[in-house]
Amino acid sequence: MNDEREENSPYAAPELARAFEQSQIGKFHTKGGTGFAAEDANTFADRIRLRDVEITGTSNETNGADRIVDNVPIQTKYFSSPAETVAAAFDSGTGQYRYQTQVLEVPRDQYDECVRIMEEKIRQGKVPGFVDPKDAERLVSKGDVTYRQARNIARAGNIDSLLFDVKTQSITTAYVFAVSFAVYFAQRKWRGETTDDAIAGALQSAIVTGGTTLATGVIAAQVLRTRAAAMGVVAARSGVKALGSTAIGRQAVERLAHASLGKAVYGAAAINHVAKLLRSNVITSTIATVVISTPDFCRAAVSNSISWAQFGKNFAVNAGGVAGGVGGWMGGAAAGAAAGSFFPVVGTAVGAAVGGIIGAFGGGWLGTTTVKGVMDALVEDDAQRMIALLQVALEELAMDFLLSEQEVDALGESVRAAVDGQWLRSMYQAGCGNGHDAERQIFAYDAFEEACLVIARKRRPISLPPPEVVTGHIDKLAASLPMNADIDALIADITPWPSD
Numbered sequence: 241m242n243d244e245r246e247e248n249s250p251y252a253a254p255e256l257a258r259a260f261e262q263s264q265i266g267k268f269h270t271k272g273g274t275g276f277a278a279e280d281a282n283t284f285a286d287r288i289r290l291r292d293v294e295i296t297g298t299s300n301e302t303n304g305a306d307r308i309v310d311n312v313p314i315q316t317k318y319f320s321s322p323a324e325t326v327a328a329a330f331d332s333g334t335g336q337y338r339y340q341t342q343v344l345e346v347p348r349d350q351y352d353e354c355v356r357i358m359e360e361k362i363r364q365g366k367v368p369g370f371v372d373p374k375d376a377e378r379l380v381s382k383g384d385v386t387y388r389q390a391r392n393i394a395r396a397g398n399i400d401s402l403l404f405d406v407k408t409q410s411i412t413t414a415y416v417f418a419v420s421f422a423v424y425f426a427q428r429k430w431r432g433e434t435t436d437d438a439i440a441g442a443l444q445s446a447i448v449t450g451g452t453t454l455a456t457g458v459i460a461a462q463v464l465r466t467r468a469a470a471m472g473v474v475a476a477r478s479g480v481k482a483l484g485s486t487a488i489g490r491q492a493v494e495r496l497a498h499a500s501l502g503k504a505v506y507g508a509a510a511i512n513h514v515a516k517l518l519r520s521n522v523i524t525s526t527i528a529t530v531v532i533s534t535p536d537f538c539r540a541a542v543s544n545s546i547s548w549a550q551f552g553k554n555f556a557v558n559a560g561g562v563a564g565g566v567g568g569w570m571g572g573a574a575a576g577a578a579a580g581s582f583f584p585v586v587g588t589a590v591g592a593a594v595g596g597i598i599g600a601f602g603g604g605w606l607g608t609t610t611v612k613g614v615m616d617a618l619v620e621d622d623a624q625r626m627i628a629l630l631q632v633a634l635e636e637l638a639m640d641f642l643l644s645e646q647e648v649d650a651l652g653e654s655v656r657a658a659v660d661g662q663w664l665r666s667m668y669q670a671g672c673g674n675g676h677d678a679e680r681q682i683f684a685y686d687a688f689e690e691a692c693l694v695i696a697r698k699r700r701p702i703s704l705p706p707p708e709v710v711t712g713h714i715d716k717l718a719a720s721l722p723m724n725a726d727i728d729a730l731i732a733d734i735t736p737w738p739s740d
Contacts, residue, residue: 572599
């Protein structure tokens, strides 16, 4: 029933897409995908340990560090053997270590052998600035994952990649949960709910939102590892390029890239990032709509508790809300980043975050409302049909049990306490055997017949008056009638029946 759809936070899909584009998951399918996956896995481990991490490898600076952890520059190398891993850090022409003061991060399972090889390189004088072989232990760092784990993380459809996605998407899910709880709580308070009721309701809604966000994030991450997802960037880039060909469009693209990355980028870099962001938003939005609509699909296909028309309507409304959230987030984040740049206290990052949240929820509401308005004109909700049938059943009960006005009010309380989306779905399901609304009406009648019996049992017992009392009232009634009139006169006044 459309009155009790699963909670859908319009903020989830765009926030997931933004988080994806701050990782290197789009490169996992490439030849060096294992190395990129290792960088992301080890970066995640550092952040979980609350280390200060700065990603620097995306700048593509020659021999630049992949990241800086607690002010220590890190260079990550992951190859199938320790010899290949260490060799990748040395110049093929000169044989010298290419990364100077950077620490070499290697696969967890290759660490001991890599240290031994680095000791030999130091003895050979191929590591500038190091003369003591024992310094190899300081120069080589043990990665958080093995080579095999990194290779699996780079691929879709295996335990290692799924576990990694669950862990990483849990971070985004927690963020979406917190934001959604705050918004849902505010909405309930504005509707006049008590604080306790608002907290309980907001928690329940945010938990559902968190679950759908986690499922969406894991599925989307698996899809983004494929080459097919990479093709989406090519398609999106042409559209973004066309938008950036004008002064206003170029400014919009650069602001959106700034809001997403948290730092200013221009020209081709901005276009490329926004293209990937659009690709990821399409994927997360599509998957989010499917995940949100899956319970309704099961109700229509398995339990027959909603109609296919209702499923289609709910699906369209869900899609409208998700799409509106994405559009709202993009516009709000770009506008927030632009506004924040004018206020040093606020800043671009805060402005983009706040603007994105406001835009996502505002756009989601607008998208949902617009699509629902259109669909309401085309498709009648199952809930409306069931309520109409319920009304007929309640009228029959009131007549059969001779309910008074006060007793009808009491029955109404029982109805309000029992009827919700799940109850209406059960009522709809009751008529699916033969497709007749009569069965659904009987379901409703039977459901509240016991409540009517309870009400009837509370009536005060009534005893008939003695016969002599009734006879006395009859005599009084007879005396009040014009029985003493002249019967003959009355008869004479009657017009005779006309004769033939």
